[in-house]
Amino acid sequence: xxxxxxxxxxxxxxxxxxxxxxxxxxxxxxxxxxxxxxxxxxxxxxxxxxxxxxxxxxxxxxxxxxxxxxxxxxxxxxxxxxxxxxxxxxxxxxxxxxxxxxxxxxxxxxxxxxxxxxxxxxxxxxxxxxxxxxxxxxxxxxxxxxxxxxxxxxxxxxxxxxxxxxxxxxxxxxxxxxxxxxxxxxxxxxxxxxxxxxxxxxxxxxxxxxxxxxxxxxxxxxxxxxxxxxxxxxxxxxxxxxxxxxxxxxxxxxxxxxxxxxxxxxxxxxxxxxxxxxxxxxxxxxxxxxxxxxxxxxxxxxxxxxxxxxxxxxxxxxxxxxxxxxxxxxxxxxxxxxxxxxxxxxxxxxxxxxxxxxxxxxxxxxxxxxxxxxxxxxxxxxxxxxxxxxxxxxxxxxxxxxxxxxxxxxxxxxxxxxxxxxxxxxxxxxxxxxxxxxxxxxxxxxxxxxxxxxxxxxxxxxxxxxxxxxxxxxxxxxxxxxxxxxxxxxxxxxxxxxxxxxxxxxxxxxxxxxxxxxxxxxxxxxxxxxxxxxxxxxxxxxxxxxxxxxxxxxxxxxxxxxxxxxxxxxxxxxxxxxxxxxxxxxxxxxxxxxxxxxxxxxxxxxxxxxxxxxxxxxxxxxxxxxxxxxxxxxxxxxxxxxxxxxxxxxxxxxxxxxxxxxxxxxxxxxxxxxxxxxxxxxxxxxxxxxxxxxxxxxxxxxxxxxxxxxxxxxxxxxx
Amino acid sequence: xxxxxxxxxxxxxxxxxxxxxxxxxxxxxxxxxxxxxxxxxxxxxxxxxxxxx
Numbered sequence: 139x140x141x142x143x144x145x146x147x148x149x150x151x152x153x154x155x156x157x158x159x160x161x162x163x164x165x166x167x168x169x170x171x172x173x174x175x176x177x178x179x180x181x182x183x184x185x186x187x188x189x190x191x192x193x194x195x196x197x198x199x200x201x202x203x204x205x206x207x208x209x210x211x212x213x214x215x216x217x218x219x220x221x222x223x224x225x226x227x228x229x230x231x232x233x234x235x236x237x238x239x240x241x242x243x244x245x246x247x248x249x250x251x252x253x254x255x256x257x258x259x260x261x262x263x264x265x266x267x268x269x270x271x272x273x274x275x276x277x278x279x280x281x282x283x284x285x286x287x288x289x290x291x292x293x294x295x296x297x298x299x300x301x302x303x304x305x306x307x308x309x310x311x312x313x314x315x316x317x318x319x320x321x322x323x324x325x326x327x328x329x330x331x332x333x334x335x336x337x338x339x340x341x342x343x344x345x346x347x348x349x350x351x352x353x354x355x356x357x358x359x360x361x362x363x364x365x366x367x368x369x370x371x372x373x374x375x376x377x378x379x380x381x382x383x384x385x386x387x388x389x390x391x392x393x394x395x396x397x398x399x400x401x402x403x404x405x406x407x408x409x410x411x412x413x414x415x416x417x418x419x420x421x422x423x424x425x426x427x428x429x430x431x432x433x434x435x436x437x438x439x440x441x442x443x444x445x446x447x448x449x450x451x452x453x454x455x456x457x458x459x460x461x462x463x464x465x466x467x468x469x470x471x472x473x474x475x476x477x478x479x480x481x482x483x484x485x486x487x488x489x490x491x492x493x494x495x496x497x498x499x500x501x502x503x504x505x506x507x508x509x510x511x512x513x514x515x516x517x518x519x520x521x522x523x524x525x526x527x528x529x530x531x532x533x534x535x536x537x538x539x540x541x542x543x544x545x546x547x548x549x550x551x552x553x554x555x556x557x558x559x560x561x562x563x564x565x566x567x568x569x570x571x572x573x574x575x576x577x578x579x580x581x582x583x584x585x586x587x588x589x590x591x592x593x594x595x596x597x598x599x600x601x602x603x604x605x606x607x608x609x610x611x612x613x614x615x616x617x618x619x620x621x622x623x624x625x626x627x628x629x630x631x632x633x634x635x636x637x638x639x640x641x642x643x644x645x646x647x648x649x650x651x652x653x654x655x656x657x658x659x660x661x662x663x664x665x666x667x668x669x670x671x672x673x674x675x676x677x678x679x680x681x682x683x684x685x686x687x688x689x690x691x692x693x694x695x696x697x698x699x700x701x702x703x704x705x706x707x708x709x710x711x712x713x714x715x716x717x718x719x720x721x722x723x724x725x726x727x728x729x730x731x732x733x734x735x736x737x738x739x740x741x742x743x744x745x746x747x748x749x750x751x752x753x754x755x756x757x758x759x760x761x762x763x764x765x766x767x768x769x770x771x772x773x774x775x776x777x778x779x780x781x782x783x784x785x786x787x788x789x790x791x792x793x794x795x796x797x798x799x800x801x802x803x804x805x806x807x808x809x810x811x812x813x814x815x816x817x818x819x820x821x822x823x824x825x826x827x828x829x830x831x832x833x834x835x836x837x838x839x840x841x842x843x844x845x846x847x848x849x850x851x852x853x854x855x856x857x
Numbered sequence: 858x859x860x861x862x863x864x865x866x867x868x869x870x871x872x873x874x875x876x877x878x879x880x881x882x883x884x885x886x887x888x889x890x891x892x893x894x895x896x897x898x899x900x901x902x903x904x905x906x907x908x909x910x
Binding site for chain 1: 861875890891893897900902
């Protein structure tokens with residue numbers, strides 16, 4: 139923890155993520171515990187975001203996390219710089235303010251309008267209209283700004299978006315109402331214009347909030363990894379000796395080619411490079427899907443994202459940051475993304491068909507009435523009524539209301555939707571492709587059976603396993619945790635080989651087959667193995683299997699029951715892949731596939747007309763994730779994989795994937811229903827408007843009734 | 858009908874007070890943690906005296 143202190147700036151707040159906090163007691167406990175730490179000036183829990191912000195100058199997350207862990211709360215450090223959600227916050231507050239003002243104006247104008255509708259005459263009516271105008275004009279000018287700005291942008295780009303008819307309706311309705319009022323006319327549309335503005339702002343705000351929540355949760359996942367590296371500075375006086383080099387903890391972003399860095403066991407490798415000193419084993423599962431660790435010795439090339447397992451290593455950086463292997467994959471991802479093509483969302487398709495139609499209809503009724511009566515004022519009035527009645531109030535709410543309800547439901551179940559059209563694309567899925575290591579399995583081994591180990595040797599094996607940080611040793615220690623450890627002496631870790639110790643004067647070893655002098659056909663078997671030996675006796679083989687991710691079995695079973703075609707893709711050995719496919723009942727599997735191979739396979743499936751959902755976590759899945767019709771990655775995935783996918787699982791459980799498909803199909807059905815509802819309203823109301831029978835009362839009724847129906851229909855999803 | 862000259866300004870004024878309160882709440886960031894605020898009311902810390910800050 140001391141090494142973190144070197145880089146964390148003492149100024150500013152420490153932000154910790156609290157994934158398990160959920161109630162009033164949690165808030166009180168956490169705040170009380172943190173306030174009791176000397177040096178803490180204040181702590182404030184935000185339960186909505188599950189975070190605590192601690193004002194503690196000079197203290198670091200490393201000083202505070204143990205305090206929270208002692209009282210039973212899991213806490214993770216968040217990188218405050220990665221949480222730059224301030225602009226999104228400001229936008230949200232800005233929209234809320236406009237909604238508040240439009241709502242206030244709407245209610246007041248409505249009170250006045252009710253009086254007019256119920257028969258106010260002459261001078262009273264004119265006065266009410268003038269008061270309405272005094273409220274409506276500034277409101278429209280202020281609250282309508284988001285629509286005017288985006289309509290202007292659309293017109294400049296030569297398009298007719300949804301916002302052009304909206305702005306036209308707002309401006310035309312207000313202008314004609316002011317004119318009518320000045321001529322002491324009967325009808326003024328101030329109430330309709332402000333109400334339109336209010337409902338559309340609500341739709342806009344829902345849309346904004348859904349995206350802001352997704353963005354902030356995605357930013358939180360990124361902020362969880364505070365990337366640091368231990369830089370070695372061989373001092374000029376003693377020469378370039380590595381042993382006595384000064385150590386300094388630096389942000390990964392500041393690494394440059396040629397730097398020497400130390401990588402401790404258990405740490406992720408921060409950049410690409412070559413091993414200069416040290417022996418260890420490397421876990422490449424996130425990059426290749428291969429579950430067997432690779433022996434590492436000086437000269438071996440390492441890539442960013444791999445994990446160092448047993449011994450400390452010194453590495454010379456050859457490429458860091460944007461030049462590393464991550465960046466090389468970016469080109470692959472970009473190519474794949476352009477191949478996916480731009481998906482046209484339902485809302486876009488609706489807007490494309492709708493905008494020209496509305497304008498034509500308003501224009502036609504204007505021309506028709508001028509031709510029939512020659513009365514310009516009447517014709518403009520009717521054209522404004524047509525624009526207001528057809529205005530996409532319900533259309534503007536149809537998609538955001540459903541998206542908010544559906545993504546809120548999925549978020550509570552542990553699935554975060556990053557992309558706006560992901561739900562619609564997810565609803566079309568007919569083929570699900572899974573990655574193996576890290577997705578269906580946890581990449582965490584467990585001992586298949588302790589039977590090969592005689593009961594007399596178990597305490598020895600436990601003692602030996604406890605002294606090592608290697609994943610297989612830890613799995614062995616966990617499996618034997620019921621035993622009492624034997625007394626062993628002189629335990630030594632042999633990085634890249636195993637560990638040895640002295641027990642009752644005899645040497646005992648736990649490690650790789652070749653180190654114990656036996657040969658193992660590991661590659662042909664599904665699991666991985668460690669060997670245990672006591673000097674003078676035959677070595678014992680201990681077999682380990684990769685544990686399934688929780689919910690994997692249920693998820694696969696539900697998807698199969700749903701009629702999805704399931705495929706397992708992995709870069710791992712055929713034996714391991716075949717075993718898992720048989721366990722889960724997946725019939726089609728491909729082993730030993732490289733990253734390009736995965737993307738090509740998805741491409742081939744897409745060419746056959748399949749809509750593929752890719753679920754994967756590794757760097758080797760990135761191109762496939764980007765190429766697939768929709769993609770999901772677990773929170774434990776590499777940053778690059780999470781960026782490439784549309785949805786992220788926030789917990790460990792895989793079962794929300796099956797839920798997501800169901801919810802997505804229901805959400806898309808709701809969106810279509812909502813479109814149908816608003817079209818029906820239009821079919822009924824438009825002829826009335828064109829015929830010239832529409833009064834402000836009819837406009838107000840049609841608008842609020844359709845908006846409320848659409849919202850209620852969307853809310854049915856929350857159940 | 859003269860009563861309208863009093864009632865309309867009164868109704869607008871009352872609405873305006875509500876609007877001003879909403880804008881004040883928005884500006885003083887009272888919508889940052891709706892879930893936390895709902896739970897905090899249940900905590901019995903600071904029930905006897907106000908929190909010093």
